[in-house]
Amino acid sequence: MKKIILTYISTVLTIFIVLNYILVPKVKAITLDSSMDEKTIYLTFDDGPSVLTGEILDILNKFEVKGTFFLIGNQIKGQEEIVKRLHKEGHSIGLHTYTHEYKKIYSSQQRFISEMLTTQKIVDDLTGVKPNIIRFPFGSNKKLSQIFLNNLHNHNFKVYDWNLFMSDGINCKTPPYKLYKEATKPVESEGPVILLMHCDYTHKNTCKALPEVIKFYKDKGYEFKVIDETTPEHYFPLKKQV
Template structure:
């Protein structure tokens, strides 16, 4: 009886081993049939809830502070900051557009590898949406200039500048998908942008930009504005400031713009766009502001 039990147990053991081998073969074959295409398997089953890890994989340190690698990163950042501070940077800004001449303006800027910022009016954005889309696609900065460009309407109350900029912002966002907070008020912030008006704009997240150099391209003939800009840049050079230059999207400006851009390139100036990470530059009231009409 004892020997029979032993034989029975031995046979049962071999049967279990054989069954296990068969199961392994069947499962493996099924997996090969449906799982050779990994993309199909992932699509069918979805991504794993957790990425598997191996115990022996070394874990990164929580902080690299004080390490040689961290010190080299800091040193590189300082070198880049120093390099930028040593660059001769100018910011070209164009108001009142986009006009029908804006494509030619972009072509001219592209020809010289120049960057710029465009402060645009809502009605003009609606008239020329394709060129505004092109501005965004080519990496130019787009900002807001209001709706009416009529001082009697724009500066009527402390809420009227806000309403015009919000409308302009909505139009620009609808056309390009960009929600810009960069603004330039018509004719600049002095003298009609009272401190109370400014607080309203700041409370709604708008950044108001004026300029260092007025090219006077809006009231001079020929290429006089080019000399105005060059002289203004040379005067500012000693101060170490990066000048913001006021220009306009208009045919005559575009006609003579290559002369200015060539001078900038020949004298190693770098043109950049304004952006929302910068501290906005604007004129301060300092007892110079007054309500419109007074």
């Protein structure tokens, strides 16, 4: 009986996380500088590094564009050379917690920040750079309050969600043609395109769709940029304080 109850709770939590993840992109995010050029795109990749991150780097280099990679700290071991390559080739590195485990990272603000600091140190030890750009796993929607944001700012962190996404994070087997259609839809919010993609070992179809996505935005005259500490923050509406 206990096992059945635990399975039920786990299933409900999984459904909640997935639904939250799906619904987040429908929420209009806040960019602190809406006057930014709308012909700008940021290619962002979550959940690396992995063996496929290198393949994505090869594609970006082929098209002479740069990307922003939000890394999970406990996945860096064994992929240290990929992290060094990211830095060496001029891509931007962001933080995506250490464990990416929902219950752990959102158990408290202190735990969340601690995981970001742990990953920051790992990256610093490898590259000599301490990234301060972060992304909330599953997005900041319904998690980020003004107090939380102030706390993050006190640690010199800046938050970046997205306004366009591939569903590769929900289903890594989504066909490349569908990923392409998702990545090239009109963006409702003002400012540049911030495209969310993923680069862990399951995302082979993301690699297949990426060249055509890049071609689409190049043909439209977009400028490809990386997110760094000078980029205005972009996050979903803040959670109301209780």
